[in-house]
Structures are given as structure tokens and as C-alpha cells.
Amino acid sequence: MAATRMLMVFSYDIADDRRRRRIATLLEDRAARVQQSVFEATLSERETAWLAARVRGEMGPGDSLRVYAVSRHARPRCLTFGGVPLAEEQDYYLV
Numbered sequence: 001m002a003a004t005r006m007l008m009v010f011s012y013d014i015a016d017d018r019r020r021r022r023i024a025t026l027l028e029d030r031a032a033r034v035q036q037s038v039f040e041a042t043l044s045e046r047e048t049a050w051l052a053a054r055v056r057g058e059m060g061p062g063d064s065l066r067v068y069a070v071s072r073h074a075r076p077r078c079l080t081f082g083g084v085p086l087a088e089e090q091d092y093y094l095v
Contacts (some may be wrong), residue, residue: 007078010039012055014063022058026051035086037092048078 010027014020014037027033030051031041043051052067059065070078 003045003046005044006072007068007075008041008048009068010041010051010055011066011068012037012064014059015020016060016063019060019063021037023055026054026058032084034080040084077094 008031010031012020012023012068014023020037024033030047031039034040038044041051043056046056048067048069054077
């Protein structure tokens with residue numbers, strides 16, 4: 001049985017430019033940048049925990065990371081205006 005996947009929103013506030021670039025690069029490998037410090041990805045709980053742990057490992061004092069889960073039921077109520085559209089849930093991915 002496949003792991004349940006949800007839309008995950010990662011938002012960070014990183015003071016140091018070098019750390020911020022490293023963290024952005026980590027997130028860009030698995031998620032779509034939708035604003036300067038906000039990324040979205042459809043991930044399982046395990047994938048989310050792994051990515052959050054990688055980001056936490058790069059963080060310094062005073063930095064923050066927030067990760068929000070958007071359920072399948074809440075997705076239709078999400079609004080976006082401009083920028084990158086909300087990630088669509090799909091059963092397959094083209095690589």
C-alpha cells in the first residue's frame with residue numbers, strides 16, 4: 001500500500017545569506033519555490049520528515065522553519081493569485 005501523500009508547505013526565515021542559499025537548494029531539489037522563502041511539494045510523511053531534518057541540520061541560531069500539511073479536503077479551499085499554481089495531485093510523475 002502506497003504512503004499517503006499531502007501537499008506540504010515549507011516556509012523559512014534564515015538570517016545568513018550562505019545558510020539561506022544552502023537551504024533553498026535543499027528545498028528546490030524536492031519542492032517548487034512559490035515565493036522567496038516558501039516551497040510546496042506533494043510528499044509522504046516520511047519524505048517530509050527527511051527533508052525537514054535536512055533543512056534543520058543547516059539552520060543556525062535565530063533561524064526558523066515552518067512546515068504545514070494541507071489535506072486533500074482542504075486543497076479545494078486553497079487560493080492562489082499569480083505566481084506558480086498550486087501543485088496538482090497526480091498518480092504518476094514524468095522524470
